[in-house]
Amino acid sequence: MAEVSLKSHEQVSKHKRTRSHPFVYLLPHLAIFTIFFFIPLIFGIYIAFTKWDLVRTPVFVGLDNFKNILFSNSIFHDQLTSGLWHTILFVLISVPFCVLVPLSLAVMLNTKPKFAKFFQGLFYLPSLFSISAVVIVWSLIFNPNYGPLNTLFNWNQVWTGTQPWAWITIVVLTVWWTIGGNMIIYQAALNGIPQDYYEAADIDGASSWKKFVHITLPSIRGQLLFTIVTTTIAQFNIYGQPLMLTNGGPNGSTTVLMMNVQQNAFGSGQSLAGISSAMSVILGICIMIVSMVQLFLLRNKD
């Protein structure tokens, strides 16, 4: 009897320990998540309902900041509407390219051409650079006086100073910079597709395009959904590219919402952190809505 009791006690304590183990493993992430994400998030939302200059104690003003940026004639309303529109425009133009270009490259690399590893490294390389380095390189390429683009083709184009070129330069740079991350995900997904499917399709005489549409795409649906959502979220947060390449110009036409958020909070004058936070909250809500719609549309109907 005593033996049975001892055994069951051992089992219970082992069970308890097993249950506590996941939390131990989660602790580092949980601590980092709480300190650097969750607390700032809650604080940021609270700040949106205050007037704050980063120095004094924030003063609660209810919905005043939201009324100001959503419904008034103030410059902050203009900043929100134009900034949000420019951000959405960028997302609409860039996300398809940021998904399709890496997907095409991954499919090409999956055919195992010569020097596949070399090209894989080459395509991934830009992702390792900081945005500042990337912008410097592309600014030189687009330089109207000395840039290779104008010099080589004898053009006289002010790439970053006129539309639609300003947006095109930003999108080209962004796609080049972000190819690597999505490409690696697609490559891993493509490697996981059983060869049998393709062999069966070959026997049935399916063309490459049909194989791509009916085998490849459905097989990597999950990864596609994941990258579309994460790329959309990432592009909604666009900041460095227009800031450094076009400085939001010409005439503010590439000024995205994050630039206004940053300038209002950390510009040269007294901080308008409340207004800035309210803009961020609205941007956050937009990202949430778009992500939910994407997840709904691309959900696995099976």
Place this chain on the structure above:
Amino acid sequence: MKKSHFWGVIVTSIAVSLGLTGWTSTAVHADDTKEIIFWNPFTGPDGTSMQSLVNQYNKTNPKYRVKNVSLTESDMYSKIPTIVNSKKGIPDLQIVHVERIKDYVNNGLLDSYNPYLKKFSGINKDNYVPEAWVNGAYQGKRYGVPLDIHTSFMYYNKKLVQKYAPHALDDNIVTFDEIKAAGKKSQKDDIAGMGLTWWKPLFLSLYGQMGGELTKNGKDPDLNNKTSRRVVNFYKDMHDKKITTQDGDDPMQLFLTGKQIFLPEGIWMNNQIKESDIDYGVTNAPQLSSDSKKIVNWSSSHQFVLLKQPKRDQARTEGTLAFVNWVRTHSIKWAESGQNPASLAITKDPKYLKMQQSFLLTNKVEQDSMTIFNYRYNGYLADYLDRYAYDAVFNKTSVSQYLKKMQNTVQDEVDAQMTN
């Protein structure tokens, strides 16, 4: 899981968590040591000069040594309010641009020097360039002691001046009319007359020359008026007639490659230009009139300030001022980086007198030409001018829209402040 493995995970987790929260003892508080923590926005050649100035001071065996902490400008300005607010790790000495002082005082970010100045009689108005000294005070108290007064003046290509504007420099004042005449001649050879460089000094300098004021009541901006319209139209006209560089041009590169006659730029760019092969000289910024009493050279000043401490230590503050006072008589290193020190002691140094930028300090007329546009809400105006820069000049928007937006932006930002 083995027991040792289990505890390993626990210890690692705690170490990582605490390390990332900055709990570890690496964050030594400035108050605990006999070392003055000195924050400044000097990087590149300026950073090197400031570091050697600090090293030189530390070799004198001062009671409080100085630790030079160089930060990028935007990073530094973002940190100042948060660090003062946190009341921990506040640097003992700080450099800020003079235009920030009024705003910082109103936001309770600065301590005044007044209680400590008696012991440092050398820190007085007679020993500094008046414009830099005057602007370091606010509401009857001293908050800033000037390190330098940095000016946006004009570089010129000697060969090209000889060819296109041989008499423009006779009086060391190059007028816009002279630039226009030279530019008309030079455009046939694909040489630009003048570079459109940093818009803020160009706009403000001409606005000052035309008698414009940034505010009438000290608070509300007055930026959409006849004078500001004249200024923007003036540059637009020069641009449209191709006297100046065009949209997308890189004026610095054009100047360095001998394709531009005049380059209005800051004295802080001198080191970069010096490294090129170009044979160049320096003079006043472009002027409307050749009357020397009317010269306006846009200027700013790096000032030593004391960020607000919850409990200010008398001995440490005196140690800090000892350094500030020492810099006053040892600023040749700072001049070597291309800057103009604000201390007049420098004007007696023969080494300094040989430097190109010295003409701005060595006579009263030039000293008076240096103008600091010290509008209390300068930050908001500067942000607008930097972001929208040449949009009206390059015909991307109308002049009236540009100025209307400038007025509305600054006014709405002033009104939205926590305190006015």
